[in-house]
Amino acid sequence: MIEEVSTIQSRIDTAEEKIKELKKGIKFLGDYEKYKSVADEYAKKKFGRDKFKTEHSKELNSLYRAKRWVDENPKATSKSLKAELEKLQKQKATDEAFIESNYGSLEELKRAKYIISVVMANVKAAEQNQNYKPTQKSKQEIIE
8 A cells, every 4th residue: 555655656746846847947938938029139239238238137037047948948839838737737636636535645644654764764773773782992982
């Protein structure tokens, strides 16, 4: 049971990470489209470039960040990212509903798993301390 929940939870965690990345990509694509005209206007300026750059630094910085992302992901489109995002959100909701309906509260299971890991760590530490036999040198170090 724990293995199945663990597998599903890792799938949920992976989906959450991917959802964050997709949202970031959608934002970057939006920023790129939104601020491209500002960069074009800046490129056309012959006089007053410094003033324009100062006045529009926020937009230009957003565009440059977005451009770096777009250059790293040339095949990404807003439509494809939104479709993948929707698919992942549905899958995540399905997985969470499955866990909830079959195993009760996911938070309770997480808490139980954490408690078990703490107990196991304490048992392991106790075993290591039981097998530890100090040498003559370490006894003197303890005294000092």
